[in-house]
Amino acid sequence: MSNVKEELARLERTLNQVDDLADTLEQTPRYRGEDFTQQVLEDRRELQREALKSATVEPYFGRLDFKEWEQNNGKALYIGKVGVHDEVTGDPLIVDWRAPVSSLFYSFSGSEDDVYYVSPEGVVEGEIQLKRNIVIRSRTLQRVVDSYVEGQEASGGDEFLLYKLGEQKDNKLKDIVSTIQAEQNAIIRHALKEPLIIQGAAGSGKTTVALHRLAFLLYEYREQLKAERMIIFAPNAMFLDYISHVLPELGVGGITQRTFVDWAIAEVGQGITAQPLVERMENQFERLIPAQVEKEQKQKGSLAFKAKLEQYMTESIAKSIPTNDFLAWDGKVLGNQTIQTWIEKDFAASPPLKKRERLLARMKRWIEIEVKWFDDLKEQKSMKSEALKRLRAYMSTWAMPNYIKHYTAFLKQEGMSVSAGLGKKQLAYEDIAPVLFIHQRMRGIEKEDRFDHIVIDEAQDSSPFMIAVLKERTRQGGFTILGDLAQGIHGNEGISTWLAIQEAFSTKEIAYVQMERSYRSTMEIIQFSNTILAQLENGPSLAKPVFRSGKEVVVERQEKEQLKNWIARNNEAETAAILTRTKAESAEVYEQLSKAGVKLTHLQASDQTYRGGLSVMPIYLAKGFEFDSVLLLYVDEQNYPNDELHKKLLYVGCTRALHDLTLWYTKKPSPLLVN
Numbered sequence: 001m002s003n004v005k006e007e008l009a010r011l012e013r014t015l016n017q018v019d020d021l022a023d024t025l026e027q028t029p030r031y032r033g034e035d036f037t038q039q040v041l042e043d044r045r046e047l048q049r050e051a052l053k054s055a056t057v058e059p060y061f062g063r064l065d066f067k068e069w070e071q072n073n074g075k076a077l078y079i080g081k082v083g084v085h086d087e088v089t090g091d092p093l094i095v096d097w098r099a100p101v102s103s104l105f106y107s108f109s110g111s112e113d114d115v116y117y118v119s120p121e122g123v124v125e126g127e128i129q130l131k132r133n134i135v136i137r138s139r140t141l142q143r144v145v146d147s148y149v150e151g152q153e154a155s156g157g158d159e160f161l162l163y164k165l166g167e168q169k170d171n172k173l174k175d176i177v178s179t180i181q182a183e184q185n186a187i188i189r190h191a192l193k194e195p196l197i198i199q200g201a202a203g204s205g206k207t208t209v210a211l212h213r214l215a216f217l218l219y220e221y222r223e224q225l226k227a228e229r230m231i232i233f234a235p236n237a238m239f240l241d242y243i244s245h246v247l248p249e250l251g252v253g254g255i256t257q258r259t260f261v262d263w264a265i266a267e268v269g270q271g272i273t274a275q276p277l278v279e280r281m282e283n284q285f286e287r288l289i290p291a292q293v294e295k296e297q298k299q300k301g302s303l304a305f306k307a308k309l310e311q312y313m314t315e316s317i318a319k320s321i322p323t324n325d326f327l328a329w330d331g332k333v334l335g336n337q338t339i340q341t342w343i344e345k346d347f348a349a350s351p352p353l354k355k356r357e358r359l360l361a362r363m364k365r366w367i368e369i370e371v372k373w374f375d376d377l378k379e380q381k382s383m384k385s386e387a388l389k390r391l392r393a394y395m396s397t398w399a400m401p402n403y404i405k406h407y408t409a410f411l412k413q414e415g416m417s418v419s420a421g422l423g424k425k426q427l428a429y430e431d432i433a434p435v436l437f438i439h440q441r442m443r444g445i446e447k448e449d450r451f452d453h454i455v456i457d458e459a460q461d462s463s464p465f466m467i468a469v470l471k472e473r474t475r476q477g478g479f480t481i482l483g484d485l486a487q488g489i490h491g492n493e494g495i496s497t498w499l500a501i502q503e504a505f506s507t508k509e510i511a512y513v514q515m516e517r518s519y520r521s522t523m524e525i526i527q528f529s530n531t532i533l534a535q536l537e538n539g540p541s542l543a544k545p546v547f548r549s550g551k552e553v554v555v556e557r558q559e560k561e562q563l564k565n566w567i568a569r570n571n572e573a574e575t576a577a578i579l580t581r582t583k584a585e586s587a588e589v590y591e592q593l594s595k596a597g598v599k600l601t602h603l604q605a606s607d608q609t610y611r612g613g614l615s616v617m618p619i620y621l622a623k624g625f626e627f628d629s630v631l632l633l634y635v636d637e638q639n640y641p642n643d644e645l646h647k648k649l650l651y652v653g654c655t656r657a658l659h660d661l662t663l664w665y666t667k668k669p670s671p672l673l674v675n
């Protein structure tokens with residue numbers, strides 16, 4: 001029987017079985033009663049109904065024939081997004097891609113004789129006889145590609161990956177379960193307890209892999225982790241929208257996806273706001289930042305700054321605690337020594353705000369006991385009211401904390417500038433982590449404030465201070481930090497070496513991995529982008545392309561009047577972008593093309609969604625995204641001089657293209673275009 005015939009027969013059988021299971025579950029009446037055990041069983045059935053919904057459409061994407069040494073018989077395992085078991089035999093009909101045995105599907109390179117995987121019962125050894133990619137769309141078999149057949153020489157693995165990479169992309173990032181590569185698989189399945197830093201080349205799949213890792217962790221450690229206790233931080237709302245489909249595609253819901261700014265501002269409360277993203281972006285990329293401001297931004301993100309703030313907070317809290325005796329009424333004194341003992345011994349484990357709360361409660365109780373010595377009820381009432389009035393005055397030095405006041409006083413003490421925004425309770429980006437830190441010091445961190453896992457995307461733009469503050473909010477090891485130093489365009493806010501972040505951890509505690517293979521772009525685009533990457537001082541290693549060849553990168557002198565021709569040439573593209581250096585240039589291009597009847601979107605920092613099609617935007621907004629075709633406009637010397645920021649901006653721009661990259665200059669090309 002041919003491979004296709006064999007798989008057609010198997011697909012029909014599987015679909016029949018899955019349909020039957022789905023029907024049976026659908027017909028099982030929903031339990032709506034109060035019995036807890038029944039509720040749990042109903043929840044499980046509901047999850048299964050959901051899982052079966054996807055399995056009835058695209059049940060699996062891969063097949064692995066694995067012969068276990070102990071059993072001495074080969075088994076064909078069909079791997080899909082969700083696992084399904086035969087109700088009668090209990091055998092797996094479809095194996096979940098996250099199951100231990102599925103790891104072999106991803107890690108097997110075709111050259112190993114013996115392979116093994118680690119199951120909950122121990123190490124299982126054997127050999128692989130067949131590895132097959134199967135494309136099923138809407139219950140129809142579309143493609144069967146063997147990447148390994150025992151005894152034959154075949155290299156279909158790459159063929160299938162190339163077929164996937166050659167597809168056009170729409171406006172949302174997609175899952176990659178059918179083509180996860182070995183080095184990505186290792187990251188996805190990396191030990192839960194070890195925080196992880198991933199330095200990955202542009203297009204190496206960092207964002208995608210981090211999302212798959214969360215789906216894996218929730219499956220593997222389902223008894224320990226909860227989706228509601230996981231969070232992904234990404235740089236802006238539009239990017240969050242762009243990545244928002246991956247987890248639902250993987251059957252995972254409930255994980256919070258936020259920007260750090262939005263999350264932190266909601267945490268600290270007190271009517272504090274953040275400087276709008278548009279303003280922050282424009283300050284960074286459209287104007288020249290004064291050297292002093294840049295220096296302070298960098299300083300504020302450092303661990304040294306955090307240590308100083310910590311010391312300041314300790315001293316300031318100590319100073320606010322009253323040092324005199326409390327006189328409840330004439331002749332009734334509560335000695336300060338007793339008060340200090342309560343604070344230092346009885347409330348030792350509580351954070352400052354709680355200490356204050358507990359002291360107030362205890363002093364009120366003390367007053368209530370002491371007034372009982374008065375016989376007359378009326379007198380009791382009036383003495384109590386007097387004592388409470390005095391208590392308010394007594395506690396006036398230890399007022400409820402005002403984070404902005406504390407932070408402003410600290411900045412002044414350090415001789416640093418206090419931005420005008422602070423007076424209006426508006427924080428610049430670099431002030432957010434310090435204020436969050438003050439909040440955490442004051443309020444303390446309860447068990448329920450800690451996340452099971454935090455993912456930080458584009459972490460090269462995060463400061464060590466921010467990472468250190470977030471570290472306090474995770475359970476041990478629950479951290480995946482990913483980024484690319486070569487794309488660190490917010491250099492003054494972020495880091496220039498991962499060591500800066502590693503310092504926030506004890507070195508033994510954290511793992512560091514590099515992803516050098518880049519999957520997004522054609523070989524030509526990666527090689528071209530590498531010529532810019534190579535110019536970075538202390539830049540990361542060059543990206544390694546997969547062997548996917550496409551069009552040559554075009555660099556030419558061209559006027560913007562030719563734009564309509566470029567658009568016409570790229571009208572097949574599902575997504576295309578014109579990237580300019582500034583917002584004003586984007587606005588101009590947008591106006592010119594709109595007037596000429598071209599349908600396109602002008603993307604701005606304040607946008608919440610990215611809809612695909614043709615867009616024009618300043619280059620710094622394109623970070624994290626990808627487009628079938630990209631045109632970089634005005635790549636002139638004046639726009640992209642030879643400095644680190646412009647190398648990074650240009651690198652970001654070039655690496656956004658999947659299939660087609662063009663660069664135009666009008667007068668003198670940027671010196672960074674060395675080709």
Ligand SMILES: Nc1ncnc2c1ncn2[C@@H]1O[C@H](COP(=O)(O)OP(=O)(O)OP(=O)(O)O)[C@@H](O)[C@H]1O
Pocket residue numbers: 161164165169174175176179180181184200201202203204205206207208209484487519520623624625626655
């Ligand atoms: N194993 C894979 N199979 C198929 N496609 C992949 C694979 N790995 C990555 N890709 C694709 O490569 C592209 C880049 O992925 P992603 O955006 O996650 O990379 P990144 O490292 O975060 O990129 P950047 O830092 O440049 O923003 C996406 O289209 C993704 O689907």
